[in-house]
Amino acid sequence: QVQLVESGGGLVQAGGSLRLSCAASGLTFSSYAMGWFRQAPGKEREFVAAIARVGGGTYYADSVKARFTISRDNAKNTVYLQMNSLKPEDTAVYYCAADRTLGHSELVTTAAYAYWGQGTQVTVSS
Numbered sequence: 001q002v003q004l005v006e007s008g009g010g011l012v013q014a015g016g017s018l019r020l021s022c023a024a025s026g027l028t029f030s031s032y033a034m035g036w037f038r039q040a041p042g043k044e045r046e047f048v049a050a051i052a053r054v055g056g057g058t059y060y061a062d063s064v065k066a067r068f069t070i071s072r073d074n075a076k077n078t079v080y081l082q083m084n085s086l087k088p089e090d091t092a093v094y095y096c097a098a099d100r101t102l103g104h105s106e107l108v109t110t111a112a113y114a115y116w117g118q119g120t121q122v123t124v125s126s
Contacts, residue, residue: 007020007021009122011125014126018083019081030074031053033100035047035113036050039093039119040093048064049064058070091122092122093122095119096117
């Protein structure tokens, strides 16, 4: 079965950096679009970044543009989220998601993804 395992979360001071990883198994990784989402306490899960399965096009929420970078290594079945210039408002549980069927317009939609990881906590202190 498809498994997504996130890692790399932790506690960092504002202005610092973290790199999240999501290792995928049980799927043909290169055939899947991958996304990162986050959920802060008391808030709904929201889109952060996505990378298409074909062409590698990337998409970002306005709140993270120019600070976060999503990338994928198809040889390692892994997607990454490099997070720079972190802010306290970036504090959340970060989730990796995968789906084989999404068109580009659907990549930002939480409900569109079929598979999810268990999440990794990111805490940014001020």
